[in-house]
Amino acid sequence: MSADLFRLDGKTALVTGASGGIGAAIARTLHGLGATVMLSGTREAALTALAAELGERSHVQAADLADPKAAEALIVGAEAAMGKVDILVNNAGLTRDGLTLRMSDEAWAQVLDVDLAAPFRLSRAALKFMMRRRAGRIINIGSIVGSTGNPGQANYAAAKAGLIGLTKALAQEVASRNITINLVAPGFIETAMTGALTEEQRAALAGKIPLGRLGQPADVAAAVAYLASDAAGWVTGSVLHVNGGMAMI
Amino acid sequence: MSEVADKVKKIVVEHLGVDEAKVTPEASFIDDLGADSLDTVELVMAFEEAFGVEIPEDAAEKITTVKDAIDYIEKQKAE
Ligand SMILES: NC(=O)c1ccc[n+]([C@@H]2O[C@H](COP(=O)([O-])OP(=O)(O)OC[C@H]3O[C@@H](n4cnc5c(N)ncnc54)[C@H](OP(=O)(O)O)[C@@H]3O)[C@@H](O)[C@H]2O)c1
DSSP, X not given: OOGGGGXXXXXXXXXXXXXXXXXXXXXXXXXXXXXXXXXXXXXXXXXXXXXXXXXXXXXXXXXXXXXXXXXXXXXXXHHHHHSOOSEEEEOOOOXXXXXXXXXXXXXXXXXXXXXXXXHHHHHHHXXXXXXXXTOEEEEEEOOTHHHHOOTTBHHHHHHHHHHHHHHXXXXXXXXXXXXXXXXXXXXXXXXXXXXXXXXXXXXXXXXXXXXXXXXXXXXHHHHHHHHHSGGGTTOOSOEEEESTTSSOO | OOHHHHHHHHHHHHHHTXXXXXXXXXXXXXXXXXXXXXXXXXXXXXXXXXXXXXXXXXXXXXXXXXXXXHHHHHHHHHO
């Protein structure tokens, strides 16, 4: 098997949430494999800084995915800027944690909107173009929590579980057009979000992970790169768990 | 042939890659022209774009032949 199978030269990728820890790692990895990338998020300064770091073959388009109209505009913009979107990585996501008894409708709706409805809308818009080209890859970033649940994250767990259903339904709808839809489900990944933990807390967490350490954004990015590559041409509707063995499902 | 009919035919030929002669008014997209359900969705979207009309889902379901499409679009245009 040739290593070229994993290269992405000539391919284009739109990465949402590229201003965040995991999204930036995904963008760096895909770009490093030769892809042209479109970086999206709401914080334009962070996106521009990443684009400056990557240099050529990088584009920026800010979008607030809480706005239902933003998804289509982002896809149309990315198609225009790069000529096509071969790979869509639905990575943007947020949490609004709280026990259900105290969770507001607003906190529920916001998480469902950004974490589930936005990937649906982005996929719908991107598929119109991918169907015509008879090629495309959509990679959704879920979470271990979408399979196991987690107290205090009813909204987030529901959204991420929903994303699995969306992935599988969509994979069946468009398989005949040579478009694959898969989901990467990270476990506990070290990002700015988890930086607030004390050494003790981190050690306790690592103790629950068979591979003995927290995950890095690059661990997730490598899984995305595989699913985006020609090597994964016969993989669709699947959930790839990247969690150090924390949940073997 | 009307302008609408002409354009519909062209879109069908282009999209399904079928011989123009096969695209008769009575031809069924699925039974005669080899379309699958995704093709019919794509065709409806192509019609919407080309004619600037909106074809709601319940109407789209009833468009199974070339003539169905022409009739529907002409009716929309007349309104
Ligand atoms: N970290 C983990 O342990 C972990 C574990 C499992 C799954 N995940 C999933 O991995 C993905 C990335 O998470 P992360 O850890 O990298 O978190 P992060 O650093 O907080 O990044 C989240 C990204 O989502 C974007 N985003 C949030 N709301 C948005 C909105 N309304 N419109 C557009 N973009 C929006 C953010 O953009 P701006 O900052 O520019 O608004 C940011 O780039 C998420 O889907 C998350 O659920 C993370």
